[in-house]
Amino acid sequence: MRKILFMLMCMLISIPTIANAHTELSYSNPKEGEMVTEELDEIVLDFAGAIEELSTMKLMKDGEEVSLSQVQVQDKKMVGTPSAPLENGSYIIDWTIAGEDGHPISGKVSFSVQIEDMHEEKEAAQPKAANKENEQQDKREVEKENPTSSNPVTTIITVLLFVILGLGLVLLFRKKRK
Known part of the structure; x- marks a missing residue:
């Protein structure tokens, strides 16, 4: 009986670690919601842990893919x-x-590019307001589509299920002893 309780306790202690072991994005350039005002030479995604070579990124504008000449994966970083x-x-x-x-x-990760040149300065007043609205709309859509990878509700539910399972096993073994 003690062995079973010990095993259940070990399982319960390890569950939050397992549930949160996923590598997550720790830094990006450009950052979420950033307005880029100078030419962007590279896009950098830096993750909390090492990532595999099969990892990929696409750059999208208005639902169309924008060509990237190369995507490199280096340990925790994708460029x-x-x-x-x-x-x-x-x-x-x-x-x-x-x-x-x-x-x-x-x-x-959503961001905007607004690089002004001589011809665009005259038109800049109106598009800035439209771009702000588009940015906010894009951000809301990304938040709907991209739930966080470490969801505390999932962890809590998993722990509760194991507690219930453990209590059920304890009660089952107690009945068999009598």
Whole structure:
């Protein structure tokens, strides 16, 4: 009986660790919601743990994929290089990685590009308000589509299920002893 209780306690203690072992995005350049005002030479995604070579990223603008000349994976980092200078507008970095634990994880980072030149200065007053609205809309859509990878509700539910299972086993063994 003590062995069973010990095993149940070990399982309960290890569950939160297992549930939160996923590698998550720790830094990006550009950052979520950032307004880029200078030419962007590379897109950098830095993760909390090492990622596999199979990890990928796509750059999207208005639902269309923007060409990246290369995407490199180096330990915890993924770097994408745009094929051409990015036009003004709203972008989404759509990434998928395989972390150290082997689980596929995906997410999105939205940002905007607003590089002004002499011809655009006259038109800049109106598009800025429209871009702000588009950014906010894109951010809301990304938040709906991209739940966080470490969900505390899932962890709590899992722990509760194991507690209930453990109590059921304890009661079952007590009945068999009598």
